[in-house]
Amino acid sequence: MTDGRPTAGTYRTVELPAVPGLGGLYARGAAASGRLAVTRRFGASDDVVGALPEVAYVVRDVRTDAARLTAYQHLLGEAATDALPAGFVHVLAFPVATALMTRSDFPLPLLGMVHLANTVTQHRAIRLGEPLDVRAWAQDLRPHRAGTQVDLVTEVSAADEVVWRGTSTYLAKGTSATGTASTSTDDEREAFVAPVPTGQWRLPADTGRRYAAVSGDRNPIHLSALSAKALGFPRAIAHGMYTASRALADVGAARGEAFVWTADFSKPVLLPSTPNVRIGHDADGFAYTVWRPGAQAPHLTGTVTPA
Amino acid sequence: MAASRSTAKSTETSAATSAIPPTSPRALVLGGNRIPFARAGGKYAHASNQDMLTAALDGLVARYGLQGERIGEVAAGAVLKHSRDFNLTREVVLGSALSPETPAYDLQQACATGLETVVSLSNKIRLGQIESAVAGGVDTTSDAPIAVSEGLRRALLDLSRAKTVGQKLAAAAKIRPKDLAPATPRTSEPRTGLSMGEHQALTTAQWGITREAQDEVAFASHQRLAAAWDAGFFDDLVTPYRGQSVDGNLRADTSLEKLAKLKPTFGLTLDTPPTMTAGNSTPLTDGASTVLLGNDAWADEHGLTPLAVVVDAEAGAVDFVHGVDGLLMAPAFAVPRLLARNGLTLADFDYVEIHEAFAATVLTTLAAWESEEFGKERLGLAGAFGTVDRNRLNVHGSSLAAGHPFAATGGRIVATISKELHARKAAEGRPVRALVSVCAAGGLGLTAILEAA
Amino acid sequence: MGDTYLNLVNSGVTAKIAKQLGLPQPAPLRRYRPGAPLLGGPALVVGTGADADGVAALLSRTWDVEVHRHATPELRYAAVVLVLTQVSHPDELSAPVLAAAGVLRSLSRGGRVVTLSREATADDAPAVAAARQGVDGLLRSLAKELRGGSTGNGIVMAGDVAADAPSVVGALRFFLSTRSAFVDGQLLTVSSGAGTLPETWERPLEGRVAVVTGAARGIGESIADTLARDGATVVAVDMPSAGEQLTRVANRVRGTALQLDVTADDAGTRILEHALARHGRLDIVVHNAGITRDKLLANMSPDKWDSVLAVNIAAQLRINEALLTSGDFTDAPRIVSLASTSGIAGNRGQTNYAASKGGVIGMVRATAPLLEAFGGTANAVAPGFIETEMTARIPAVTRQVARRLNSLQQGGQPVDVAEAVAFLASPAAGGVVGRVLRVCGQNMVGQ
Structure with a gap:
């Protein structure tokens, strides 16, 4: 960069x-x-x-x-x-x-x-x-x-x-x-059209706690509805990196060993949740989208492309 | 070789045996037996996989007089298995009327398990490794294994490994009340989290298959299966069990009107109107099936009439995880490869058996074969692969009517169509062929060609 | 099926009470076990002449039985064989009958009395016919006097059938043995010298292929077991809905199961095809499949009448026709059909059943001549009260009475019927043609 x-x-x-x-x-x-x-x-x-x-x-x-x-x-x-x-x-x-x-x-x-986006390049x-x-x-x-x-x-x-x-x-x-510069750098968001799902995630209420246990990231907004409420969320929300990492795992071995993995976090996943997922050959490599059926915006989108 | 033979004769004989490779034996379907399939929670609610497969195998032994016989090998499997059933098929053999010296092995390829046992045992017969075999499959959703929760499982494993009291207490302390709730086996795809029905709903919508078309497939399945039962077609293919003497799911009195009244059960979250109902999807079913295989010599020794030859088979798989193809679309790819290898087209088949996981599975497969675009882009053909004459499709009904005890379906199809092939050839005196196609979880598909013997 | 009464009167205190009250005292019957000696004691052969000498020689030399020609008082005999083939005047019955009478008191439990006589016909001199027919009455009455599970049966030789004819020898052995435990007061006519003696009496059906219909349970199941025990390869046939039980039977007897509705048009062809394909031949057909749909005739529905006739007789006729016209049922074939005492004596509420079973008797009589050219036979076995699932459904009091209405004062077991079937199916029985053998403990009704 x-x-x-x-x-x-x-x-x-x-x-x-x-x-x-x-x-x-x-x-x-x-x-x-x-x-x-x-x-x-x-x-x-x-x-x-x-x-x-x-x-x-x-x-x-x-x-x-x-x-x-x-x-x-x-x-x-x-x-x-x-x-x-x-x-x-x-x-x-x-x-x-x-x-x-x-x-x-x-x-x-x-x-x-708020974690807005994440890009990882693995060589x-x-x-x-x-x-x-x-x-x-x-x-x-x-x-x-x-x-x-x-x-x-x-x-x-x-x-x-x-x-x-x-x-x-x-x-x-x-x-x-x-x-x-004080001008906004944000682009106008395109209206979200849900793609054809390839799968579904069942994310139970303890999703945040379980990821906290393996990641060490015990941010209270992920741990319980109570601790999340204290920080202004109606319920606990899934770690953004948990959702992005699951999408990466869903891409599977086809991602290779050198890749660029991006994630744009649009809307938090309130737990528990059963969002739809699409992991497809929609970009150079793979693109993914995670959304709640009927939602106006996805939870997150991203790509996994060869580095 | 007799020493007194003339030199010329000896030379001729040895030349004949060494120059021409021995023709490999044919793998023949000699018969089959299954128990009637029962709806989950019905008459087999308390029967285990071992019970049902033993009943099916004993019925086969009784029909063909194989008591005490040492069969070359028995292979069978179950999709949902208890850990105690780690050696299910061998245990079934030991509890059957076959010789206890009959070897056995378990095999599992999801819903293709039954057909794969037929295919792999046939291959062994063709290689000359065995002369006879019994293929089979069984499944129960009534007596399905229930696992402890992941939390409890880990805690119990830790507990069993703990050596000191302190370690044991620490391990036990990890058990939470919610861990005590049992984890029932899920039928959803591990990599997508979607049930098979939800996957098929996506494919159904993608191919634009209508509710009416699906209900017609279901209706035909019930009509044809009922007709076959009425005609006594299953008299020598099925042995009753636990008071169940016909397939429990069969609704001879169903109608398109009745089917049209059912509420959709799959695809409810899609943008397109849902079309898949309990009527045009297979129900959870309990049952077991077996198929008797052998080469010509063995059949002859045992006075058994060969019904069909297992000609060839092709497995396929699709990348449904990344949405490339529908979960149950593998046969759409496997069949064209299988037919190309054998120099055949769909028109060369008198019978086409496509396992009715869902009515829509049959219809999406047919639609793919009829599609120019699919043929060109996905199959690499000049155009559409071909059309199946509906009168040749699932002539005695299929899983929508009979039910679908996962691993038992392959054996049901092979035994049924083999009998039909034999009867047709006997009536018409010409070669008669059947194509068998079974889709399976994990994006798998297994297809095979049978020919009347 | 258990007979509680029989058990009570044969054990301890209840046995004494029963005796004091003068209640019927049925004795437990001894049944056949392979390997057991033919008789449990010496046999007395009464009579003079070549036939009596031949019988005595057969018993002592071939069958290893201790044979006495003159009664030893107080000795416990296991069997008395009365050879009366040479009587030509009723006066001549006196000496042999009274000689036999002397040992009856000391006849062992489960003893056997067998008469050998010649058939009385209209062509005989009146005195000859009187003597011969007199044996019938003698035997039937004698059988009713025997106690302790002992039976009396007679062999009647027609025409010039010799006393050493295979069927005479076979019938004699059957009546002497425990195979005939529930056969009592019966006279079996041997019509010809046809038939062959088996190489071994333990497995007379070795190498023979037998089809048994209705083999899934009850008497049919027992017939399958018995034929297999005697060496036959058994094709067990029953309704597809009885397949689970049929499997059990077929696997036990190491035969094959054929699920088949005997009323199907092609039942005979399918039976024959199965037997030929699997076992290479068909020698014996036992028509055992039968149903009851009891109703007073006044209340009889067409369905009840027709279904009983269809299964119990029409199916047998159709199957026989298929077998007889096939050309593959020609090596000393045997047809054995199940009749019933109801078909002989009648039974209230069973007009349909009795019609079908009477029909069976007529059928075998008319079928037998068609088979004679191949050394074949057709015969019927008529069971009396047999302890089965079917009779277990009879109301308790009626059942108790029905059981006692015979000389043995008890119901028979399925195996008793099966033994009679096996005998008629055996090669030795080739001279028994178109007959009905009752297995009824000498039921009081009928012949």
Whole structure:
């Protein structure tokens, strides 16, 4: 990705001793979010967001174990091989990016941030036991019609070669970014026409809890109706990356070992749910759509195409 | 070889035996037996797969006088199996009137299980590995295995592996009340989460198959099966069991009007009007079937009249997971390959047996074969593959009327059509052929050619 | 089917009470077991002349029985054979009959009395005919006097049939053996010297192929078992709806099951085709399939009348015709049909059934001559009260009375009928043609 914006190359590198635990990060994030709210309330430019920290976090020699991998693979419907599913690499590496978002100088509140989109490029299969280096940073703070969005980039390298790169786009609602054009970058959405389904997912109420158990992502909006209500959702919602990873698993072995996997999260999946799914040869490689029958917009769409 | 023979004669004889490869034996259908199929929860509600398959096998043994006979091999299977049935077919043989020295194995290819046992045993006969065989299949949805929930299963496994009291307590503590609810087997496709009916509903809509056309297929199935029962056609194909003496699902008195009144059950969430009802879909059924196979020599030794030759078979599969083709459309691809290999066209068949998983399955298969576009783009042909004369299709009814105990359906079809082939050839004195097509879960299909012996 | 009364009067306290009250004292009957000796004790052969000598020699030399020509007082005899073939005047009955009388008191339980005599005809001198016919009355009365499960039966030789004719020998062995446990007071006529003695009396039907209709249960099931025990390969036939039971029978007897409605037009052809294809031949057909639809004639519906006649007699006629015209039923074939004492003596409420069973008797009489050229026979067996599922449905009191209305004071077992069928189906019975053999314990009604 070369878009002329500051990248990891120009950022200061901070090496963390280990991948931070997400639980602690959410606690810190909650505190930081509170602090941000306080700052904004008393600040001169209410709702105006500051710049991104020009810092890249690095964790070296990240490893995982077979038990955790297998639990993930079984839950998502991946074959229990020693190749790490691209979604699992995300689970492994993303806490490093999350840690960035809990920095006191990170301009957006972690809690309540909405995962808008995700793109993963996997260059080759990553094997269980390979020592991995994870590098994460934030970039592209920009306005969204509903607030401010930012990309969290995570790169995973093996033997100094980038083998996996993920970009997660988040939206902080109700804030506006500084230093960027104020015109909306959002395109007009095309009216959604439901395709012919190829399948159906039965997502029980505990879907979020089960994914939290294998991913470590215990964001309260996914865990229970009660905790989700506290954050403004009528019921618990499925992790976006869970749904995207299931779609990736549904594509199956046909995706190959090097691919680009995208996801656009339009509407959250309120649990429990039985959405329709289409996984088809509709793009260069595969395209997928997940929607509730009769809905005006899909839950998510995405592609899995050769890298 | 006799030493006194002249040199010339000996040479001639040995030349004859070594130069010409021995012709491989024919695999013959010699007969069959099944128990009447019963609706789930009906007369076989408390019969296990082993009970039903034993009844079907014992009936076969009785019909053909095979008591104490060491059959080359018995192969059968069930789609829904208890873990205790890990060696189902062998256990059935041991409990039957056959010789306990008869080997057996289990086989499973979803709804194609029954036909695949016929195909693979026929291949063994043709290779000369065995001279006789019994193919079969059984399924019960009434006595289906119920598994413990995934949570309880894992906890119990952990518990059994735990060595210390502490480990055992920890494992036991993981069991939650909701884990105690049993997990019943689902008939939905593991990779898509859709039931077979929902999958077929998609295909049905894609091919624009009407409700009326489906009901007509169902009506014909009941009419023809009822006629066959009335004519005593099944007298030497079926042995009653547990007070069930005809197929329990058969509705001889059904009508197009009655079928038209049924509410749709599949495809309710699609944009197109739903067309698939309980009347034009197969019901959950319990039953078992067997087919007796052998080569000419074995048939002759046992005074058995060969009914049909198992000529060839072709399996197929489709990528339904990515929506390329409908779940049950594999036979639409397998049959053209099978016929091409044998230099035959649809017009060469006097009988076409297409398993009626749903009336729409038959109709979408026929529609695909009649489609120019499908023929050109999907089959790589110059045009449409061909048309099946409806008078040759499922002449004695099929699964819509008889019911469909998954693994037992193949045996039902093979035995029925083999008898019909033999009778037709006896009447007309010309070669008579049948095409058999069975679709199966997982996007599978198995097709075979039978010829009157 | 159990006979509680029979069990009660034969055990402990209840037996004593029954005796004091003078109630009928039926004795448990001994039935045939392969391997058991023909008789459980010595036999007394009464009579003089070549026939008596021949019988004595047969018993002692061939059948390994201890034979006495003169009664030893107080000795317990297992059998008495009265050879009366040479009597030419009723006066001549006195000596042999009274000689036999002396040992009757000490006849062992389940003992046998068998008379051998010649048929009385109109061509005989009156005194000869009187003597010969006198044997009939003698035997029938004697049978009624015997107790303890003992039976009396007679063999009547027609024309110039020799005493060593296969059927005379076969019938003698049948009557002496436990195979005839429930046959009592019967006179069986041997018409000719046809028939062949078996290589072994244990398996007289070895190599023969037999079809039994109605073989799924009851008497038919027992016939299948018995024919198979005697060496026959059995084709078990019954209605398709009885297939499950039929399978059990066919697999037990190691035969084949043929699900078939005997009233079907092509039943005979299908039976023959099955037997020829599977077993290479057909030698014996046992027409056992039968139904009852009891109703007083005044209340009889067409359906009840017609269905009974269709199954019980019309089907047999049609099947026989198919067999007889096929050219494949020609190696000393045997047809054995099930008649009934109802068809002989009549039974209230069974006009349809009795008509069909009387019809059977007429049918075998007229069918037998058609088979004689091939050494074949057609005969009927007429069961009396037999303990079956069918008779178990008779109301209790009626059933108890029906059971006692015979000399053995009990109902017979299906196997008793089956034994008689097996005898008539055997090669030795070739001289018994167009006859009816009753298996009724000498029922009081009828002949």
